[in-house]
Amino acid sequence: MAEHSLSRAIAELAADVTADRLPAAVVSSTRMRVLDTLGLALRARDLDTSQAVIGYVADQGGRPEATGIGLQQRVPAALAGLVNGTLAHSLDYDDTHLPSVLHPSAAVVPAALAAAEAAGSSGAELVAAVAVGLETCVRIGMAGYDEEAGNSTYFEHGQHATSICGALGGAVSAAMLLGLDTDGIQSSLGVAASMASGIIEANRTGGTVKRVHCGWAAHSAVTAAHLVHRGITGPPTALEGRFGFFQAFLHGTFDGEQVTRGLGEEWAVPGIFFKPYPANHFTHTTVDAAAELRRQGVAPADVESIVVGVPAPVIRTIGEPIEVKRSPETGYQAQFSAPYAVTVGLLGGGGLGAGLDDYTDELARDPGRRDLMAKVSVVPDDTCTGIFPYQFPAVLTARLHDGRTLTVDVLTNRGGNERPLTDDEVGSKFADNAGAVIPAEDVAALRSAVLDLDHLDDVRTLLAPLGGS
Known part of the structure; x- marks a missing residue:
């Protein structure tokens, strides 16, 4: 040897x-x-x-x-x-x-x-x-x-x-x-x-x-x-x-x-x-960002559009093809969708903040969730790309029907070295x-x-x- x-x-x-x-x-x-x-x-x-x-x-x-x-x-x-x-x-x-x-x-x-x-x-x-x-x-x-x-x-x-x-x-x-x-x-x-x-x-x-x-x-x-x-x-x-x-x-x-x-x-x-959440790891900070919007009092009906900024390399996994990511047919496909992650955070999930019951085939095809997902775009964000892949950050920008624009940055992953479980x-x-x-x-x-x-x-x-x- x-x-x-x-x-x-x-x-x-x-x-x-x-x-x-x-x-x-x-x-x-x-x-x-x-x-x-x-x-x-x-x-x-x-x-x-x-x-x-x-x-x-x-x-x-x-x-x-x-x-x-x-x-x-x-x-x-x-x-x-x-x-x-x-x-x-x-x-x-x-x-x-x-x-x-x-x-x-x-x-x-x-x-x-x-x-x-x-x-x-x-x-x-x-x-x-x-x-x-x-x-x-x-x-x-x-x-x-x-x-x-x-x-x-x-x-x-x-x-x-x-x-x-x-x-x-x-x-x-x-x-x-x-x-x-x-x-x-x-x-x-x-x-x-x-x-x-x-x-x-x-x-x-x-x-x-x-x-x-x-x-x-x-x-x-x-x-x-x-x-x-x-x-x-x-x-x-x-x-x-x-x-x-x-x-x-x-x-x-x-x-x-x-x-x-x-x-x-x-x-x-x-x-x-x-x-902490049962979905592709790239989507976790999007869940957290949308959950923060919910804590600020934003409801799905308030949303005109949402842009999720993520590291450029992850878009092919959680944002493309965007038509598929906005309309997952199964809970499994939803686990790899940034638009779906927005629905989980904005509506609220189980477990530690998102649980397996939030990723079912029925919920993936739910008309209300699909209406919300249709409003979500996924784009590269330079700040996020600069941090990746040491963290999987997200910057969520929501335009509301009342004219307000809210931005939430989540730059570190829960469960990781900076926010450990x-x-x-x-x-x-x-x-x-x-x-x-x-x-x-x-x-x-x-x-x-x-x-x-x-x-x-x-x-x-x-x-x-x-x-x-």
Whole structure:
């Protein structure tokens, strides 16, 4: 194995880390991300897309190794990862790292949970593996961040960085939990590099395949680690090699120092943004800005027109084609619409300010909401573009029928480093999501167990109650 490759540096960290050697802030943040991910996966269980994947996995059979939410029986670990990763990403409610614009936990946590169950790992081993997997995912994502362009090169190429980088991060987690040594962890990352995939066109024009991306990433991650356990090896320069990952995905333009700088000393995990609202992260500040208008006494009937100024790179996701964004046919399409975000904020939402009940197919087609959305334009704003992608800001300007013009600036994201959610708020989000699927006493027990995760003897006791219907 090459001693000085990028994947070697990650593998050496992974082979050395234990939960009791992690900074306290990393341990605490990792526990909350496991809690958040489980809540999201539970809440997404009954979606049509979730049932399609659950049904597919149920038909496959195989060794009962791990829990897939919604399945009556345990299934092979990789297939459990496919189910739980799909569910975790299906609500567009999962955490985000900036400026890489990755959703790390939705791929890494399901991969790690599946591998931990298969191996009979402890909670402390799971915490260490999730922390390193998240860190790996973020750092590989950041290697493709173009500082000059202010955007991810993965996205510029049409690639879904979340699923692509998540497969590699998840593979490191899975390899750690399977007890692989430094060489094995490095090979697992290298094998997963040949399995990573995902294109992002569904964000623009529809299709539900994006919901499966984190499931596929978790499946690939667990599969890679199991193959290495059986003797398959990966290239030692899988990331930076002439025909490696960064050449294939980034056309050879990457910042390798993002992978190694401060590795093991500076942790990105605590700074990953939690999502307070179940919609594309680019829309959140628009929800907040419209909610501020509501607090100022503005009602939908008062509005003549609204202009939402956002960073130029996000318009293609939440503002184009504008006819589609003003008339979403489904709640899922509404999650990617800035005009719809205005309706949520102006009318008022549930949860922490916007909840899943605010993004239904019926509400997306509601005539009153469509009348309001028809008045909304989405334009680039220079101030917002200058801040992006460290935050996803919005400047909302409303012209009212009484002749007034009101402007609201929301330049930082709630749930991020400048407006963080408290542990109680993350816990409330979990309870809201999980409580829609499992009894209140089970919600409380699961929350308590996850918050004490690093003292749990066997992860299987945590997940066993989550299977079945």
